[in-house]
Each structure stands twice: as C-alpha cells, then as structure tokens.
Amino acid sequence: MRSVPRRRPALSGLLLALFMVLAMALPAFSGHSAPAKDKSAILVVAFGTSVPEARKSFDDMDAAVREAFPGMPVQWAFTSNIIREKLAAEGRVTDSVPVALAKLLDAGVTRLAVQSLHAIPGEEFHEKLVHVVTNFDGFKKVAIGQPLMSTDADMAAVADTLLATFGPQRAEGEALVFMGHGTHHPANIYYPGLQWYLEQRDPLALVGTVEGTPGLEWVVAKLKEKGAAKALLVPLMSVAGDHARNDMAGDEDDSWKSVLAGEGIAARPVLQGLAELAPFRALWLNHLRQAVAGLDEN
Known part of the structure; x- marks a missing residue:
C-alpha cells in the first residue's frame, strides 16, 4: 500500500512566517495605545x-512672545466679531477664540497658555476669553494669563511705567492724559483705580475713558482746575486703532484733541499702542510667564 506524504513541514513553515509577521506588527499596534x-x-x-x-503693536x-518662549508655537485670536468681519472683507482671515482653540487641539496641543492683551479684565476678557476657554474640552491643561491690569500691584506697575515712558516726552507744565476705552462692566473700576495711583506720583497725570468713567468732561474740569494749558494725549490701549486715531486725535469737533482745544488746552496726541513699547510688553509677558509656568502643574 502506498503511504500518504506528510504535510507537517509546510504547515510548520506557514506558522513560523505568520508568527514573524505578527512580531513585526506588534510595535505598530502598541504605539496606538501609548x-x-x-x-x-x-x-x-x-x-x-x-x-x-x-x-505694529501685534x-x-x-x-x-516668540523670543521669550522659543520652541513654543504661537497662535492669535481676536475677540471682536466686528473687527474679524472687517478684516475678512479685506481678505484677511483671523480666528475667533473657539476656532483658534479647535485648530490648536487638532494640531495635537495638549497644554495651552492663553494670554490676554486686554487692558482690564472686562466683558471681552471674561465673556469672550475666559468663559470660552474654560468650557472648551480636550486639553490636558489650560492656564490663562491676566490682562495688563488685574491687581493692585499691576496698577502700580502700570502707573510707574506710564510716567517713566511718557513723562520725558512732555514739555514743561504739560499734563499727561491717558485715554482708556471704558466699559459698562464692573471692571471699569480699574480706570479710577489707576487714576489714584497716578495722582500719588504726578498731579498732572490723568486717566479718562471713551465709554466709561471718568469721561472727557471730568478730564477737562481737572485740567482747568490744575491750570494746565497743554496736554500730551496717550492711548491706554494695546493698539493705537480707531479710538486713538479718531476719538482721541481726530480733527472732528467731538474728538478729545478738538474738545480740549476748544477749552483753551493745546493737545498733542501720541499715536502708539502700548504693545508697541517694550516696557509694556514686559508687563504682559510677566503674566504670560505665570501662565506658562502653570502648565506644569497637575
């Protein structure tokens, strides 16, 4: 009787080949779970x-920011819907905070430091930054850097920096008038607070706001009370944008420059945003350093 040939050697070879394939694939599979x-x-x-x-301020x-934190990707977002729409009409696409967060998450970012360039912690900061960021899931750790003025120490530092930066630029007897945006949010109190710190250092340094308190009428009354015949106008904002160029320095009858001129006070505007100036960038960067340090906390 003819014997049937055995197939075991071929089967053993097949099993060995399958084992080798699986062994080579294990590192790839294990990487997905790491x-x-x-x-x-x-x-x-x-x-x-x-x-x-x-x-230029931005x-x-x-x-x-890139110089202070080399190796860390830096993205930007604007909180103003109106500004983003204007820029989009010009072909310049800018992100809102939610869109920027989604892009960063999609890029694999796990720990994020968010730095505000707002002057005070008002509505734009709380509603369009803090509220959005704290309710956005996906990051392991998020730390938020505070606006320019958030504490008593901040206001004292800002007062010192304002006087050190703009004091040397004024003529003898010329007042310093800083124009802030102002807000109906409770954070408007930072402007009168800054005024208190300035008064302790320089009686001819005043803070007014476009949309809050103190307003331009108060500034005019104070300048007259102090006998000031001229004033250096400075925007208390990160950029010298529309408010600085029109509300403060414009040629219209209701601009600060024109109103002061009508009251016999010669006004000399400065069209520089605070973020254009290194001493003020340093103050914002101090807040950002605190936020970046917070990323290492569990």
Whole structure:
C-alpha cells in the first residue's frame, strides 16, 4: 500500500512566517495605545484692530512672545466679531477664540497658555476669553494669563511705567492724559483705580475713558482746575486703532484733541499702542510667564 506524504513541514513553515509577521506588527499596534506626548503652545488673544498702522503693536508683541518662549508655537485670536468681519472683507482671515482653540487641539496641543492683551479684565476678557476657554474640552491643561491690569500691584506697575515712558516726552507744565476705552462692566473700576495711583506720583497725570468713567468732561474740569494749558494725549490701549486715531486725535469737533482745544488746552496726541513699547510688553509677558509656568502643574 502506498503511504500518504506528510504535510507537517509546510504547515510548520506557514506558522513560523505568520508568527514573524505578527512580531513585526506588534510595535505598530502598541504605539496606538501609548499615551500621546505632551505638546505646549501659546494663544495670544486681543480685541483686534482693522487699522493697518496699528498692527505694529501685534507684530511687535508676537516677536516678543516668540523670543521669550522659543520652541513654543504661537497662535492669535481676536475677540471682536466686528473687527474679524472687517478684516475678512479685506481678505484677511483671523480666528475667533473657539476656532483658534479647535485648530490648536487638532494640531495635537495638549497644554495651552492663553494670554490676554486686554487692558482690564472686562466683558471681552471674561465673556469672550475666559468663559470660552474654560468650557472648551480636550486639553490636558489650560492656564490663562491676566490682562495688563488685574491687581493692585499691576496698577502700580502700570502707573510707574506710564510716567517713566511718557513723562520725558512732555514739555514743561504739560499734563499727561491717558485715554482708556471704558466699559459698562464692573471692571471699569480699574480706570479710577489707576487714576489714584497716578495722582500719588504726578498731579498732572490723568486717566479718562471713551465709554466709561471718568469721561472727557471730568478730564477737562481737572485740567482747568490744575491750570494746565497743554496736554500730551496717550492711548491706554494695546493698539493705537480707531479710538486713538479718531476719538482721541481726530480733527472732528467731538474728538478729545478738538474738545480740549476748544477749552483753551493745546493737545498733542501720541499715536502708539502700548504693545508697541517694550516696557509694556514686559508687563504682559510677566503674566504670560505665570501662565506658562502653570502648565506644569497637575
């Protein structure tokens, strides 16, 4: 009787080949279950501007942030819907805070430092930055850097920096008038608070606001009370945008420059945003450093 040939050697070879394939594939499969490596980034958030000349503030701030934190990706977002729409009509796409957060998450960022370029912690900061960021899921850690003025120490530092920066630029007897935006939000109290700190240092340094308290009428009354015949007008904002160029320095009858001139006070406007100036960028960067340090906390 003819014997049937055995197939075991072929079967053994097949099993060995299958084992080798599986062994080679194991590292790839195991990589999917391994935890993703942490990636940190910075998101700078400003109200925004549609004035081309004012963008220098943001360009300078962007360069300062990248220099201070080399190796960390830096993204930007504007909180103003109106500004983003104006820029979009010009072909310049800018992100809102939610869109910027989604892009960063999609890029694999796990730890995010968000720095505000607002002057005070008002509605734009709380509603369009803090509220959105704290309710956005997906990041392992998010830390928020405070606006320019958030504490008593901040206001004292801002008062010192304002006087050190603009004091040498004024003529003898010339008052310093800082124009803030102002708000109906309770955070408007930061402007009178800053005024108190300035008064302790220089009786000819005043703070007024476009849409809050104290207003221009108060500024005019104070300048007259102090006998000031001239004033240096400075925007108390990160950029010298529409408010600075029109409400403060414009030629219209209701601009601060024109109103002061009508009261016999010669006004000399400064068209520089605070973020264009290194001493003020340093104050914002101090807040950002605190936020970046907070990313290492569990």
